[in-house]
Amino acid sequence: MHMQKITLLVLLIAISTFSIPLFAGGFALSGVGSRSTAMGGAFRGLSDDATAMYWNPAGLAFQDGMSISLGGTFIMPSAKWENPGVPTLRPGETESEKNLKAIPSVFLTMAKHPKLKYGLGMYVPYGLGSSWDLYETNPGLIGAADFPKNETSSSITIFDLHPTIAYQISPKASAGLGVSLMYGTIDMAKFGESSYTPLYLLTTTDISGKGMGIGANFGFLYKPQDNLSLGFSGKIPSSIKMEGDTKITNYGVQQAALGNTIDTETTLKLPAEAGIGASFKCMPNLILNLDYAYTMWSSLDKVVLKLKTSAGTVENDMVFDWEDTSRISLGAEYALGADKIRLGGYWEQSPVPESTQTPALSDIGDKISANLGWGRKFGSMGLDLNFQYVSFTQREVTTPTLDNLPGVYNAQSLSGNIGLSWDF
Numbered sequence: 001m002h003m004q005k006i007t008l009l010v011l012l013i014a015i016s017t018f019s020i021p022l023f024a025g026g027f028a029l030s031g032v033g034s035r036s037t038a039m040g041g042a043f044r045g046l047s048d049d050a051t052a053m054y055w056n057p058a059g060l061a062f063q064d065g066m067s068i069s070l071g072g073t074f075i076m077p078s079a080k081w082e083n084p085g086v087p088t089l090r091p092g093e094t095e096s097e098k099n100l101k102a103i104p105s106v107f108l109t110m111a112k113h114p115k116l117k118y119g120l121g122m123y124v125p126y127g128l129g130s131s132w133d134l135y136e137t138n139p140g141l142i143g144a145a146d147f148p149k150n151e152t153s154s155s156i157t158i159f160d161l162h163p164t165i166a167y168q169i170s171p172k173a174s175a176g177l178g179v180s181l182m183y184g185t186i187d188m189a190k191f192g193e194s195s196y197t198p199l200y201l202l203t204t205t206d207i208s209g210k211g212m213g214i215g216a217n218f219g220f221l222y223k224p225q226d227n228l229s230l231g232f233s234g235k236i237p238s239s240i241k242m243e244g245d246t247k248i249t250n251y252g253v254q255q256a257a258l259g260n261t262i263d264t265e266t267t268l269k270l271p272a273e274a275g276i277g278a279s280f281k282c283m284p285n286l287i288l289n290l291d292y293a294y295t296m297w298s299s300l301d302k303v304v305l306k307l308k309t310s311a312g313t314v315e316n317d318m319v320f321d322w323e324d325t326s327r328i329s330l331g332a333e334y335a336l337g338a339d340k341i342r343l344g345g346y347w348e349q350s351p352v353p354e355s356t357q358t359p360a361l362s363d364i365g366d367k368i369s370a371n372l373g374w375g376r377k378f379g380s381m382g383l384d385l386n387f388q389y390v391s392f393t394q395r396e397v398t399t400p401t402l403d404n405l406p407g408v409y410n411a412q413s414l415s416g417n418i419g420l421s422w423d424f
Contacts, residue, residue, distance in 0.1 A: 027156050027362075028295070030346070030369065031055075032105055032123045034071060034384035034419035038373020039331025040344025042289035044231040044277025047221065050107035050421070053121040053164040056219035056233040056277070057176030060117040060166035063109060066424040071105040071123075075415040079130060081359040082408035084398075090136045096359070097131040097150055114168075119178075121162040126184075126270070129155035132359050135191050135202075147251050151191040151204055154360040158184040158240070158270075160215075172223045180215035184240045184268065188360075202251040207264060207305070209244025215270065227281040234274040237299055242266050246307055263308040272296045275327075285335035289344075293329070297322040297351035319403040321356055325349040331371075342373035342386070350392075356403045357395065364409035365393035375419075384419035 033051030036043035043051070047059025050069040079096040083089050105123040131153040159182065166176035188207045215238030222230045246264045275293035282288055300322045307314040331344030347368045352361055373386040392411040400406050 027126050027128065029073075029103070029125060029127055030388065030390065030415075032071070032125065033069075034373060034386040034417040035333075035340075035342065035375055037073075037388060037417055038342035038344055038371050038375075038384070038386040039289055039333060040291075040329040040346045040369060040371050041327075042277060042291040042329035042331035042344060042346075044219070044233050044275050044291050044293075045221075045229050045279035046277070046287070046289055047219070047231060050109050050119065050121070051105075052166075052176070052219075053107060053119050053162050053178055054123060054125070054217075056221060056231045057119075057164045057166055057178045057217060058174045058219040058221040058231065058233070060109060060111065060119050060164060060176055061115070061168040061174030062221070062223075063111045063117060065109075065111055067107075067109045067111075067421055068424075069105075069107040069419060069421040071107075071417065071419040073103040073105070073415060073417045075101040075103065075128065075413060077101070077128060077130065077362055077411070077413045079359065079362060079364065079409070079411040081132070081134075081405075084407050086406065088136060089134050094132065094134060094359075097133070099131070101128060103127060117166045117168075119162075119164040119166075121160070121164065121178075123160055123162065124157060125160050126156060126158040128362055129153065129187075130360055130362050134359060137202075147202065148189075148204060151189060152360055153187070153189045155187045156184070158182055174221045176219045176221075178217045180213075180217065180235075180238065182213045182215060182238070182240055183210070184213070184242065185210045186242060186244075186268065190360075204249045204251070206247045206249075207244065208247075209242035209264060209266065211240045211242040211268075213238055213240035213268075213270075229279040231277045231279075232275070233277075235272055237272040237296070238270045240268045240270070242268055246305075265306045265308075266303055268303060269300050271299050287333045289329075289331040289333075291327075291329040291331075291346075293327040295325050295327070295351070298324045300351075319356055321353055321403075322351040323349075323353060325351045338376055340373075340375040342371070342375065344371040344373075345369050354395070354397045354399065354404065355401045357397050357409065358403075358405045359407075359409070362411065362413075363392070364411045365395040367392045373417075380423045382419075382421040382423075384417075384421075386417040386419075388415045388417070389413070390415075 031037045031041040032054040043055040047056040052059030107121045109119045111117040131150040161181040164178035219233035277291040303318040327348040329346040375384040390413040395409040
């Protein structure tokens, strides 16, 4: 019984150093599809290819025939944190580890019926993360050689299998509905220093989990005239129940380690979203798009971790206190013979307040993107390419809280996308 109490006490100490959110930035990705992303995600009012399942499912209703689309997005995020003088952490500026992230997508449309259309997509709407070497390990510490190089990290990936249906209400209007069958994985790591020396000098806490959830999106499309299309779409709030484990490892141990692996449960809440868009064909070879989206990240106020230990259940609140955000997107597509040249960009607020900002968050401030794309049809096959650069506003956190890490934050992201499609 005495050992169980010590174990529970050590667990509380370890988890209390972990009460920070460790997700990628507002952890939604910037969009799905090479063509739509090249136009800055300004696609709700157009939605005339298979990625309408993501942007506005009503767009399927105006598509003909069958198609298969394959896509790959490659993202290289970069972030830096400057230590304002926090003891034991690396002085000066530290950069996160650079890793190329590859994200797939697949879409199938079945549109032979004149009014009722079907589709099935598989894509990743939420993802990314970061990995840091923040702690300056004392080489003389017992067990220092075994201490992980990157002791602070976060990773989240949510796959969405998305059956979609759309109906053409009239020659000018349509409605669509999609169901999100989601599978998510999450991994987080954090270090802490125990005050119960010399028993424990350093502790790392690794949390991993996976689970499933259900969500939905919907959309409407209206074409008041041949060269103008207006769209409205949204997502309902949803959640994924995660199950996994928490592993606590102690370094600098002067006696037998008390760390162990504990079954862990939590629920990850995903935000509702609503957006409107307009697409205007101002010339026979030029399309201009404008979008506005509002994402209700304030539903993510906290995540409650439930740890099933032999000494009882420990609950710990990971505080988020995120805020609702706006995003404005602009895009254009110009037909130059058989080639399509695309330009776009977006401005988006960060949902993360200074009170919960940490290096493990990829989203460190409001961001602006610049997008350039190209596409061409080769008979029944289409090829689309896109390049995107995202710059984040520098953020300086000066007021410490229990859930943040003061310092100067900078970040940027480079990404490319390739899309292949076949019409039948």
